[in-house]
Amino acid sequence: MNDDNPFLNHAELIDYAAVRIEHLQPAIEQVIADNRAALHAIIADQRELPTWDDLVLAVDALDARLNNTFYNIAPLSYRPGEWQTVAYQCWDLVQAYFAEKLQNVELLSLYERLAGSAHGMNLDWQSKAALQRTITSSRLSGAHLSNVQSERVQALEQRISMLQDTFVENVNRSSDDWSLHVMDEQRLLGVPELDKAAMAASATDRNLNGWLISLEEAPYLAVIERAQDRDLREQVYRAYLTRGASPDPDFDNAGVLQALAKAKQEKARLLGFDSFAQYNLQLKGGASPERVLAFLKDLARQARPGLERERQHLQNAAQQQGLAPFQPWDVAYMRKQMDHTPLRLSEDDVRACFSLDTVVKALVDLAHRLFGLVLTKVPAVATWDPGVRLFEVVQDHALLGYLYIDAIGREGKPSDGAWTFYIWNRHIDAEGKYHQSAAAAFTNVAPGQGTAPPLLSHLDLCKLFHEFGHCLHHLMVRTSNYHLGDIQKLGPGGFEIASKLLERWCWSAQYLADISAHYQSGKPLTVEAMQTFLDQLQAQERAKLAVDLAKALFDLDLHGNPDDGRSVLQRVEDSFVEAGAWPLADFERPLHAFDHLVAGYDAGYFGYLWADVYAFDLFSRFEQEGLLNRQTGRELQDELFAPGAARPIQTGVEAFLKRPSSALPFLRWYGLIAG
Structure with a gap:
């Protein structure tokens, strides 16, 4: 073992000032080698009588060590040049190891023997849930298949990985060119x-x-x-609108998406499912494809009349301004021009009052006032970039873990989007030692210009609050099991719920006015002015809803039956028509750059909408009891966040609301129903 490698010898936080590029891959290779040897020993030791501590917790500890090592490395992929190449090589090694482990037939047999034994029957309900999840994950990875079938699944996984890389390369090529x-x-x-x-x-x-x-x-x-x-x-x-599209079939993502869907379909059928959508929803703990499709179609049905009215209204207004014929590039412009509310703020006016320092301070305060979390900056430990902020997170005098905020765009970092890394999962190991959690939120706020600091648009605010919600959810889990502490196992609708809920504070004029401060004068915005600005934005959200609906419908359609003879372009057109979205021009290829389909949201994009419906309902209780009500916040943590992946998210939602969940707050806000 290399004693100088910080990824192999860290007690808690990595000191990134000590990290060199030659540390990355050797650390991953060493941990994987150690894991393989340890796994072999565990299986040999447990053949006679598998137990919870010496089988489940022992293997969980191996998973934790490898994941912790990799996710400490992952942010270095945003350094330009060779750093990115090496970090991706580490990812490939990690993925290959976990695929190999999940397909280990002897390991699966031990898990199943434990579950059926007297010892397994007497486990507490959370341990039983964790054990069953582990068994299901192994079976869904093909551990029960014949050698021939297993080899075919592995070949398909390699093809899927290659096609996903091609999809991203095509988008990047057309964007960069x-x-x-x-x-x-x-x-x-x-x-x-x-x-x-x-x-x-x-x-x-x-x-x-x-x-x-x-x-x-x-x-x-x-x-x-x-x-x-x-x-x-x-x-x-x-x-x-033509990113990822090309006259050359080799560089056009329609063919890539079709090939991807067919490869995933074949894999799903080898694993015993009718479709990849059915397989992936079970893998991610979600609902059935039929239930998801019914949800999306019902939402589209309710949204369509309002969208059609808006379309006619915009076309009439455009004709009055001489924009004839009305073109796709006029739509967003006309939506902005339609607002004539007094006291209207410009985007520059709003951004000037939300510097990054102001917003981060507000997030820290929100976490404290809602949940009693104390976030304290940790200046003594070097992060992967000087612009990254690191906080220690404490609740009730106990250290929960750490939170990184990497908010500013820079060379090497993906230019769009926002995302979260779950660096460590909270858990208690077989020796009773408590392991803290850690998460990192990433966004792409534009760097400061001239004397101005980094300033956030309303969209930037929503993205940062969204990722902060993911981090808080992760940090406030209270389960002691490593895998039940993985909130991604809640499925698409559950995984996105905290992030979608935190976004709702970005739509409160009172809250935003309270945290605003002009970066030069310190003067806040008025509630009245902020409300008119939000009213203007809210009027445009229905169109975004329609596009999200179209994407979700396309995603489910493509992964439900890719062999029905329809082309990708036909599926896109059908989904946009069904969602009531603005009709597509013949040149538009809006989903050729739909990168969620190659980033883990395939057959799961609906989760954003599903979680949004929950989030509006949850937020309605804060609207009634106070946006910063500590008691309401702690109840939310206890019922929704603390269980992690130990119980279905809907159970937590209804326990918090003290009633069945309702879509009415969501539908009212979007103007889809009266009231």
């Missing part, structure tokens, strides 16, 4: 000043004058929603 260099500032009339400053900084980075528009989310939205230059909007819209 396109940018628009603007020299005439008149073309940017209407674009918020902070977005223009970011475009100017992008140009400077390329040794150019003027402004450079890329296909990242922030500049795209700034242009498509605000630019008065219709030709500019068209150029950017066409480029953004």
Whole structure:
């Protein structure tokens, strides 16, 4: 063992100042080698009489060590160059090890013998739940298959991995190959000043004058929603809506998605399921495909009349402004133009009042006031980047673990999106030692420009609150079992519930006004002005809902029956029509860059909507009892967060609400029903 490798000899937190690139892969290889040897010894020792401590907890400890090692390495994949390559190689090694372990027939047999033994029958309910989850995961990974079938599953998994990489490469290639260099500032009339400053900084980075528009989310939205230059909007819209598309079939993601779906379908059928959707929903602890489809179709049915009314309203307004014929690149612009509310704030006005420091302070305060969590900065330990903030998390004088916030975009970090890493899971091992949890939230707030610090748009706020919700959920789990502490095992609808709930505070004018402070003067926004701004944004959320519905319907359709003869393009069109989304132009390929399908949300994208319906209902209790009510917050933790993956999420929701859950708050907020 290399005593100098920080990934092999850390007691708690990694000191990233001591990390060198040559530490990464040797650490993973060493842990995997140790795990294989230990697993072999555990199986030999447990053949006669498998027990909870010496089988389940012993193997869990091996899983924990490898996961902890890798997820301490994972943030280094956002350093440019060779760091990313090596980190991905580590990921491949970890995935291969876990696939091998899950398909270990002898290990599965020991788990099943334990579950059926007198010892297994007398375990407490959480231990029984954890053991059953472990057995199910092994069977769903093919541990029960014949050698021939197992070899075919492994080949399919390799093909799926290769196709997923190709999908991402096609999106990145088309995005990286396109940018628009603007020299005439008149073309940017209407674009918020902070977005223009970011475009100017992008140009400077390329040794150019003027402004450079890329296909990242922030500049795209700034242009498509605000630019008065219709030709500019068209150029950017066409480029953004054709990411991942190409006349060359080798670089077009329609074929990649179709091939992916067929490979997953074959794998699912080898494992005994009718479809990949059915297989994946069982694997992730979700509902049946039929129940999910009924949920989506019902939501689409209720949304469609309002969307059709809005479409006609926008077309009439566009005609009055001379935008004829009305084009796809006019839609978002017209939605913004439709608002004539007094006291309207601009995007620049709002962003100026939400510096990153202000927002992080508000998150720390929210965690304390709602849940009694005390987040204290840990300055003495170096993180993977100087811009990352590290907090120690304490509740009731007990250390729960640690929280990293990596909020600012930089070279090497994915340019769009937001995500969370679950670095350590809380658990108690066979010796009774308590292991803390740790999580890291990632977003892409634009760096500060000039004398201005990093400033957050409302979308940035929602993303950061969303990921903070994931982290809080993870940190507030109270189960003692390693795998029940993995909130991702709650399934798509349960896994997203805390993050969707935290977003609701970003739609409270009172709350946002209270935490706002202009980065120069310190002056807060008024509740009235904030409310008019949110009203304007809320009017546009229905269109986003329609697109999310279309994506969820497409996802379930593609992974439910990929062999029915319909093309990917036909499925996309069908899903957009069913969702009541804006009709697609013939050139649009909106789901060719739908990267959730290769990032673990395949046959699971519906979870965002499912969790959102729950979140609105949960938030209604805070609206009644106080947005910062400590007692309500602690009840939420006790009923919803503390059990981890030990019980279905709906059980926790209804225990907290003290009634069956309801979709009415969600439907009312979106204007889908009166009241």
